[in-house]
Amino acid sequence: MRFFDNKNVNQQMPQKEAQMQMLKWIWSVGVNVLSRIWNTVKTFFSLHYCPSRVAKVLLAIVPFVLLLGTYIHFSNKRHEENPRDKILPTISQMYEQVKIYVVETDKRTDKNLFVDDTLASLKRLLIGVSIASVLSLIWGLSMGIYPWVRSTWMPFVTFVSIIPPLAILPIIFIGLGVEELGKISLIVLGITFLMTRDLKIAVENIPREQIVKALTLGASSWAIVYRIIFPQVMPRFIEMIRVYLSPAWLFLIAAEAIASKNGLAYRIFLSRRYLNMSLIIPIVFWITSIGFLMNFILKKILDWKYRWYVDIKNG
């Protein structure tokens, strides 16, 4: 395929000039293409870049691919030197361990350890977060609403919320025992005060006009709480739970690491004794997945039940 009809050109101008024309044309096309590429690159790195759906997905995948690639690279390298390396296990090594953990029944306890650990951890986490939620909801709402509750408890809550919960972990274990009570208490103590403080702020952020307005419409104190304040604080509260699930996991893992007979974190720390990275990495991945799922569910609830809040926040 030729771009130019040579004959035609030859008829009109000499050979040399035709070549010049051709070169000029190539040059201009080249400059055009280059400047377009340059502009695209420039936009991409500027703050005006507005990624398409596909671009968003592709960009989001990049860090994961980088992480996985780096891991596989170093894992392969170590296995070339020592085929029985345990520090950076290969995927197949992990698969073996996961199969034993997930499928087989433990001979000593006659239980499926994977199911047992997951349920134990989830139970502690959910009970802890639920208790913390109810406590902070009642406490934070009353602090936001009633001046006397605020004056009585705010300084205390501020003070106590600064105590690093892990520092009083021994006290909790000595006082409440290392069984379920102690572990759940650590989670509750770890997040309740912070959540209470945030809820109080959420209540205070409701414009004063709303309360005045409700009063002029004949609302009783109780009606203001459950018809005006509570429904408006609820979406913020769900967002808060999303945030405080992370510290809750932290305290759960700390509690299970130190004293436990089961649980996902217990399994991780048990495996550590045998340098069993082939099991540790998949469990970490599993915990992350559970956390991700919880986050996702809470976000969906927010989208579904509190559309107005999401819409206002997104402008």
Add this chain to the structure above:
Amino acid sequence: MSAAREENHVIYCLDMVKAYGANVVLDDIDFKVSRGEFVTVVGPSGCGKSTMLRLILGQERHTSGTMLIDGREIYHPDVTRGIVFQRYSLFPHLTAMENVMIGKLFTATCLELLGSMETSRDEAMYYLKKVGLEDDAKKKPHQLSGGQQQRVAIAQALIMKPEILMMDEPYGALDPYTREDLQMFILEVWEETGMTIFFVTHDLEEAVFLGSRVVAFSQYYSDGRHGLKHGARIVSDYDLGRSIKSTEVKKSPAFSDLIHRIRHESFEPKFCQSVKAFNQTHPDSFMTLTEEQGAVAAEVVESI
């Protein structure tokens, strides 16, 4: 001032002072409003218009002096005084319909609540129709335009049939067309219900057009207290008659004259008229000065 006369007035203030700590905001206010008056309130920013509104609402208490609403002392906001703010009047988690209806639910007793759900709904629908939003009943406030939101807010206040309807810059964020539309609307409501309306605005044209009485607050006046920062007083008070004006009136020279006069008397920091010289032509306006103030004021007048 006899007690009987005071009772005829919806709002009655005598020597009323409102101060936040050492900061006197409203200084020695004498003010009374007859039933059914459309009072528009203007004044420089920060002179205490919203403060005055909060006092009448019962959201705050005055510092000294007398203040009676319907002949009674008030301590809290209640159903006799409705309010429309510039923002945040509507509850964001409720639909337009629920926003209008909620007053009915608040004031219903438990038994009524079971029976009258339907009648409340019908009544709310009636008010929504009145403000022309029956098609948007199911929308949440953020899905409505600013003008529509204010309409719902007015309907929400109207359903309680308050004695006084208070509005704090209700149209401040609306475009001129919507604004005029809602001005006509509030006049219709006023004519129909005969409510007393207390309407704070920054727009002098709006104030003179809507009000049957225009009241200007200002901290720019002199009462002989040199160097002392004093609070705002009512510096002018005009009677504009209760008949509803047509929009044509906005083009008349008398209309713009009055606007200029109020702007001059109330908004110009350099124009410090004496307390004795205030332009208070409304029959309800009155001013009590202490002997000392009166004497000093007389001096000031003479020196001018």
